[in-house]
Amino acid sequence: MTLPRVCILGAGAIGGYLGARLALAGTAEVSLVARGPHLEALRTHGLTLIEGDRHHTVRVPATDTPADLGPQDYVIVTLKANAVPDAVPLLQALLGPETCVVMGVNGVPWWYFHRCPGPWEDHRLASVDPGDAQWTGIGPDRVLGCVVHPAAEVEAPGVVRHIEGTRFSLGEPSGDRSRRALVLAAALSAAGLKAPVRSDIRTEIWVKLWGNLCFNPLSALTGAPLDALCADPGTRGVARAMMLEAQAVAESLGIHVPIDVDRRIAGAAAVGAHKTSMLQDLERGRPMEIEALVGAVAELGRLVGAATPTLDTVLALVRLRAQLAGCLEA
Template sequence: MKIAVVGAGAIGGYLGAKLARAGEEVTFIARNRNLEAINARGFRLILEDGTEEHAPTARAVQHMAEAGPQDAVLITLKAHQVRDVLPGLRELFGPKTMVVTMINGIPWWYFHKLAGPYEGRRLDSVDPGGVIAEHIEPERIIGSVVYPASELVEPGVVKVIEGNRFTLGELDGGRSERIDALSQTMMRAGFKAPVSRDIRSELWVKLWGNLSFNPISALTHATLEQICRFGPTRALAASMMREAQTVAEALGVRFKITLEQRIAGAEAVGAHKTSMLQDVEHGRALELEALVGSVVELGRITGTPTPTIDAVYAATSLLSSTLTAQRGRLAVQPLG
């Protein structure tokens, strides 16, 4: 299978390297030092047990036209970065190209092919003006939920922290030949790639933690373990999650695990810094709208109050605005 990975970072590198090692024709869309490193040395993975794997056949290009039409395009960017790649993205499309959205949070396509009163509605928080939807036909899209945690430790090198599951789903809940083929391809590469008949409910289970733990960690500079073991922040996360559950259930979502099970799962990850905290520490733009602002918007759409989420969203938005205006970063440093 010809596969383009748009975003050669922590998740994209993990996926692309494994797929290349399994014999797929993988092309990374990359820039700068990452581009140079991949083309010079391939891609290297440091696995959970410390062993290493090398994908020498992986190649990288900067311009999508150099890659040409693909069987599958894996978008592994952060949600706010998708608009930046739209001008060249169609160079990767052939008549049957799948676009697999491996992005955290509520996706721009959430209401596409969703039967009910909100079908076709646009989410301004994640796709202002509907620009993304105009560039990527919903028929191409396959949804995905990304469960692994990994880190780009240097150009062309990803360290896997934990996990290997990527749930896949057609937007209409159907089962198709193409999604089965993609699932089989990913499983041959060593991933768990189950096909869900209800990808939105799967998305909400992941989002349940992201919408709470990410902004709380950005504001407090605490790890998942610390947030879950400190009574007030555990209660704050739980309050946000209860509000989000009410919003989701108003949209027809059903949660297969309990709130306490979801918090326990986050605590079990240990002393891990969320992606939003890492972005604060490195001065990068925060993935705030897809993870939190979208839930605020969905609350308004469904007429569901979200006071706790609103308050945390406001505080984190100000932090994001301040860091952007100052072109700064913020990290806790030991004295002396």
């Protein structure tokens, strides 16, 4: 049987974890797109995955020039949302007539309204896809949605440590159980990962986003980890207000959030003294993923006529915080 050709665009923590698991299992013909010291380490020493006390090293093609790899069956994008528009030309070099692009990216996706029946079908979101770079450069018909649940980190160039979680939920924008979704799910499952094919991937996007849209910006503004944000009555109240505003937006779009707001906050508190990705980016001087996690929800609120006053206030504050730190998205 011919193995699917799978290229990971953005082979950092999550992309490296995913690529290593697929390569170790031999369930796909894997290649990686990376850059800088991480790429040099991948080329020289291979990709090392640490899971608990187990160390695995695999050698797979790695490049910063995707044209060298040729057309793929699947391109799995695991970049930060704010980095994807500029990466479209790189991605295009990997596309053949039937290439499926799997968007394993946080936040509201640029393709959200593709094949979404209703008054906003095929509506474009300027906050996450300025200038329609992804809509026109990739094309929504190629897209397979993906909600990434594992946590991992790049411990050193070429070395990825898995922290927790194995689930990569997949879903067509249309809700169909397509062959391309099932083939990829089978490859991921054979690699020891959980890969359910959802009939409503948008609901799962909102469930993950629900925590990210409040705790990420609040942590960047305060410097506090998750447990402190949830324990403090003031910041907990702000987070709760933002979540309720976002829930009203989601419900206006036909989404039923299947968990109570206080249970979702309790789940965040249980994670402990974890620094959110936005706080980590701020501390490291990297662009912060503000628009996909917060700005897009405000844009959706305006679209459906749902007020988001608390979210809008926090969005304004975190944008300025990022600007002053030199971490504002390009």
